[in-house]
Amino acid sequence: MSGTPTFAAPSTFLGVAPRADAAVVVAGVPFDIGTTNRSGARFGPSAIRHASRMLIDGEHPAHWTSPVDLPLADVGDFAIALGDIAASLKLIEEQASAYAHLVTLGGDHGITLPLLRACAGRRGPLALIHFDAHVDTWPDNFGQPYAHGSMFYHAINEGVVDARRMIQIGIRSPVQRDVYDWTLGQGVTIVAAQEAHEIGPAAIASRIVEVVGDAPVYLTFDVDALDPAFAPGTGTPEIGGLAAWQAQSIIRKLVGLNFVGMDVVEVAPPYDVSEITALAGATMAWEYLCLLAASAGWSRSAARSP
Amino acid sequence: MSGTPTFAAPSTFLGVAPRADAAVVVAGVPFDIGTTNRSGARFGPSAIRHASRMLIDGEHPAHWTSPVDLPLADVGDFAIALGDIAASLKLIEEQASAYAHLVTLGGDHGITLPLLRACAGRRGPLALIHFDAHVDTWPDNFGQPYAHGSMFYHAINEGVVDARRMIQIGIRSPVQRDVYDWTLGQGVTIVAAQEAHEIGPAAIASRIVEVVGDAPVYLTFDVDALDPAFAPGTGTPEIGGLAAWQAQSIIRKLVGLNFVGMDVVEVAPPYDVSEITALAGATMAWEYLCLLAASAGWSRSAARSP
Amino acid sequence: MSGTPTFAAPSTFLGVAPRADAAVVVAGVPFDIGTTNRSGARFGPSAIRHASRMLIDGEHPAHWTSPVDLPLADVGDFAIALGDIAASLKLIEEQASAYAHLVTLGGDHGITLPLLRACAGRRGPLALIHFDAHVDTWPDNFGQPYAHGSMFYHAINEGVVDARRMIQIGIRSPVQRDVYDWTLGQGVTIVAAQEAHEIGPAAIASRIVEVVGDAPVYLTFDVDALDPAFAPGTGTPEIGGLAAWQAQSIIRKLVGLNFVGMDVVEVAPPYDVSEITALAGATMAWEYLCLLAASAGWSRSAARSP
Amino acid sequence: MSGTPTFAAPSTFLGVAPRADAAVVVAGVPFDIGTTNRSGARFGPSAIRHASRMLIDGEHPAHWTSPVDLPLADVGDFAIALGDIAASLKLIEEQASAYAHLVTLGGDHGITLPLLRACAGRRGPLALIHFDAHVDTWPDNFGQPYAHGSMFYHAINEGVVDARRMIQIGIRSPVQRDVYDWTLGQGVTIVAAQEAHEIGPAAIASRIVEVVGDAPVYLTFDVDALDPAFAPGTGTPEIGGLAAWQAQSIIRKLVGLNFVGMDVVEVAPPYDVSEITALAGATMAWEYLCLLAASAGWSRSAARSP
Amino acid sequence: MSGTPTFAAPSTFLGVAPRADAAVVVAGVPFDIGTTNRSGARFGPSAIRHASRMLIDGEHPAHWTSPVDLPLADVGDFAIALGDIAASLKLIEEQASAYAHLVTLGGDHGITLPLLRACAGRRGPLALIHFDAHVDTWPDNFGQPYAHGSMFYHAINEGVVDARRMIQIGIRSPVQRDVYDWTLGQGVTIVAAQEAHEIGPAAIASRIVEVVGDAPVYLTFDVDALDPAFAPGTGTPEIGGLAAWQAQSIIRKLVGLNFVGMDVVEVAPPYDVSEITALAGATMAWEYLCLLAASAGWSRSAARSP
């Protein structure tokens, strides 16, 4: 450990400074008005950045890489439209389109739809690795068409995501059977939380690799995939979820996939406890960045050109 | 103290049961997506009801009246439209119109516009007693026209409120000078928080009586009128506010005004501490109900007919 | 997801309305004065009800049933006698006797004795599935005969519970060896927490089925069976407990048992964190109700007649 | 500041060691099963002791005395009977009778009855200075005769307290008018919270001196006399209470009264915030001890002989 | 309110961007290892910056000025030496010397010594306005010479502060009489907290103006000058302190003094509640900046040249 203590680091993600040649860009989206239960994820970006200070110093103990080796920048928070879902989604998509490879700190899960639209706009239908307690393929959210329970319904219908290359891990909430069946019917692979506990991380990672193949793949990590013990600071908690080590173990085994973007969503600081949820969110983004650096298939030059 | 302990009371406001002849109705509005800072007031209604258990047993120690003497009912929470401000305001107005005399538990302050519209629809322009840290007469809220910083701009422009019979108590936030001047220019009386501390409750009550006269008057109590020490559980706190006893003292001196409705807004339980903000909110509604019962001018039969 | 958001639902358990033909009844018991360490479980019923809002919408993702399909009602909280254990237990038994099939939200674990008495009164000695960190078969509680550490000592001695058809899961607290040996000597099966972690949910479920057989069986879920990470909001926490997913996995495998009642106890909201313990308690009751609906052996008509 | 930092001090009140010749004795009473709302005061003694570390080092800035100059000891917590009010009150009275001058850390307010009995047993009817939000002269507590809302009803009826030399400061809860009138009718002086804010500490202190005269006087400080902003950690909070400085100002002006004992009650740590209520409780006891040392009328030798 | 919501603002103080011509500079000092009780103030700078978002939009409602009109920059946090008081103080002084007019966000109060040294180095002995619960003129801190209880002992002895032009407001902790007398003997004016409550803000402001005169004056605001109700998030709380409105009222009346620097210290986020202490700290810095802008005597060009 050298230099100044990390608690005096800049308040960006991992303390990174803006840099002109950043191929990978971290951005926050302080948006949470589509939540169906507890809100507060609008403060997720700043909490995740603050918690990320624990991860600045040193290398990943399995990959032996570090995000600070990447051409990485934190561009701050995206503008959103107060109290207006439709206008906000449009703004998010526009801003996201400016970056080749985004790691986004949410915000509620509804932001993933415009992020996927922006990402797929450059690449065609995407594979999707989706950690969550909820399928998020409801056609609507208590009447609201575009919010954090329906974005994958739209993403699949819009062709932004290729459902046959989409896998969900940690699913366990109450759900209408027709919604569940529709999801399966589209070709989505669902690994329910109970199954995840039984088969273990290695088997899940294998299934992910099998589903995703070599397609361009986006990773969306809803922190409520974790059990509330590990992530109390979230809006729609469901007990019975993953332990943090399980999620880490799965992600670490995905070296070599063709990643094109990632988000961590639903960290709701007003419900957090001693920053443990924010730290979980920050760590998942850090795991992803270390994975990027470790992946043979990741090309800095390729990522640089939008 | 007789009967079962109040912690086993029904979970309605003050434990009141629905009753057919209720002239005064308590309702909750779990709506908070227009907040410009911290959200959470959607859980205000249930928190205020829970805290109200402290106030069930016994009479008001100054008025010697009790809300349970009133023909009072708690009708639960109003339906709102998830993630949609315009649709929610419309729904709130419709539901509010069914009741002759409403005491509403918010929710963010944006709900007061449809509540005033419903109330004025029956009575013409209303006088308004407005406790708050903010003038809430901004023309918009970071671009959003209808939210918790602009509803009195609209209420005045729409003629729902008579600005010359409107008084604000506790104002202290940063504010654009043109917004402040516009408010004064409409005829609104502003008692800034610092002035409130200096002149004291009796002088403020006198000024209220003078401004309001015998007009039908609505009382809107934004809990951030209180200092964050007394009301930490709110979305847009500003230091330097009223002490709880000051607000109580002012309200107790308003016996005889022609009250037509009341709301308590901006209680945000995720930020509350041991329910003290919820209790402050519940107590203000209880003070209002005891005041109603004490006021000579209040007629149960008159209030009963919508 | 249709209709109004669940955060605007009635404040009953799962938002259920009272119904005349309710065969299964939810009641709260706000009683906690027998706790040997931290109190607060008197507020368990309202906290569990509030947290249950997360579970209203949708079906159980393994059983594909829903509690709202059952003839279910929430009758509110039972009256108790302030500061008087003996009188309270008597009151609880009397009130419980009015219902054929009760799901009770505690309250400290001492309430299970009168609940069992009422339940057994109609059916004879009961089998018992007992999730807990503590054996609760002490002859007394620091001199107090009837409290939350001794109710199964009495239940066994009174013949309310058939010790040979009683199984405890999650046991791990310090305990006097003679108390432990007495319990074993009565025929009780004990699955200590360490053993539970080692053998896994399926083996435990098998053992339960073996012990219980086709006897009428009561399920008592002390939330401290879970590790404090999953249930910090409780009075006598012990580390090393079950994960939430393990408890759920066990319960889901009990389809077909002859259930006659259930309680969730020791949820102490003052020690809870972002409602995760209340949600765990609510979910266990929801798992039980979904299990009831799924069980072939459960007869709505049978349950209806007291 | 010399020696070891006070955060390493012994965990007694003010870090005082037991001493054989202690004329003034601090004791805790971890009893709270008579509370009519939130419990938790059983942990008051340890929390108050911990918070008292802030007050170890230095002298009182008005009296220029220090409790450590007194012959002071902390004898730990009194034994109580789990779950049994009557047996606990008996135990408390017995233990209290062993000490000539007790400063007791509660515990709920119900403990003051046995403390007064023990104290009056040596001295005849006592004058009483009673800080509280509640009159605590109800004949019963939801049916329970001896609990924290009725002890002064009994103390007056038993002749333990001389009602004409009893004064209550901070009263403001809802109360049945007949209870209030009975209290006044006995001769008790009531300074309601609103009046306290209006007339100020000096006038209140004068009134106390006038009421108490030179009678042996006991001071009972229910921390809910303070506003919940200053004392959130309590069981039956009522808004509109005293500021901490007001209570301190009043007590500091009571030099020369003939004090015979004191208690601080209703500090409920589960509801406290960063120990501010515990610190308020500790400071009131410290103010009392400094006042004792400053009072001309206080005789160490007299106090020493039971 | 225009533009993007302030919760999406940059994470600097008031969201200000760095600017080349900044005459007034905000810096954080994440240092707290000299605290004599609770630590945590190292996280004060980031918490104060986050809370300052509430103050970005609009003008000061008494001065009608705004910090964003000033040539203002936030340069982030100063480097400190982990676990080493002496080295840290040296580093702080060096870094502070680079700026003409600093507004510093602490950190514990020990940082004010190097800040004063740097400030006085350019200007000679300074007048000092010192808000605090403690005199902070102890010769040492439990043996440690340079920490948060002794820095004004050193500042006076070193001639960095002119004791006859130094005034302390809010003093109330236990203190050794010789320390208190030494402070008075040096010529320091002490306004004890009880006196502050009695004489009111206007009288205190007059006394400050009288003491300070036209000397270059530094304002140091220890947030524990406020009562713990208003500022629970601090390391050495003492009950009986100032209300937030009183401190604001005093500072607002100091227009025209010759201010040369300011700090806000002892905001300890781990003990804060819903950011109210951080907001109090942020608001005091904002009051100072608005005061600067309002003061006739403040010259931007003069401040610009170190």
Added chain:
Amino acid sequence: MSGTPTFAAPSTFLGVAPRADAAVVVAGVPFDIGTTNRSGARFGPSAIRHASRMLIDGEHPAHWTSPVDLPLADVGDFAIALGDIAASLKLIEEQASAYAHLVTLGGDHGITLPLLRACAGRRGPLALIHFDAHVDTWPDNFGQPYAHGSMFYHAINEGVVDARRMIQIGIRSPVQRDVYDWTLGQGVTIVAAQEAHEIGPAAIASRIVEVVGDAPVYLTFDVDALDPAFAPGTGTPEIGGLAAWQAQSIIRKLVGLNFVGMDVVEVAPPYDVSEITALAGATMAWEYLCLLAASAGWSRSAARSP
């Protein structure tokens, strides 16, 4: 359960009284100024003692021993030097040298260096069982040579610990590869957290026994070895850690090792939740004491002579 409830027990560890013939001594070290992130562990000793009340009554349910059978005393907290690492380490070593067998309650992990020096001074190089998220073999801590990230670097270099008999369990933080390789190069066995989850407690216990052999062995338990879900109250949390039951399971299998001392460190109460981290710390010390009592190799007479 007999006697008085444990919540009225003395505030020592497990309520034990000092005793002249104590062979095993519990001491606290309220020191935390070397932490590289969040501080607060100075309050660890009192929090652990308070939480230990849950463990007083009864025997260990696997070993059937109890710490109160041991000749055990709690000597309170060691003196430390405020704000001075070097002087504090010296003081700690001196005080520790007075006891033959110490169980120390930290405090940050930096205290383990002087504890090991004192322990090894009597016995030569020690074997070390080290539970932690971090290797703690950095040569320095952001420039500070002696703090909680470097003590095992020094312990190995000083020959206080025999690196070939040292094993680390739970390691998972970011770390510089050269630091990690140096540690392995010295002969230390590292069981990373992910490996720990995969191989399970029994395999880990076997590896410990193999590494340690019959050497005198010290157990140091950094509570951040546990996942933040199980131990949120700590300074440098890392997700992905051990479950509490895993740590217990490992320790229980170490019967018969030649233990010479133990510490529990990094319990930081300001970040704890409902005492669960303090309880985890207390339980680990209790597990150790029960293990001591159960170990055939442990000789009370041997331990008694320094």
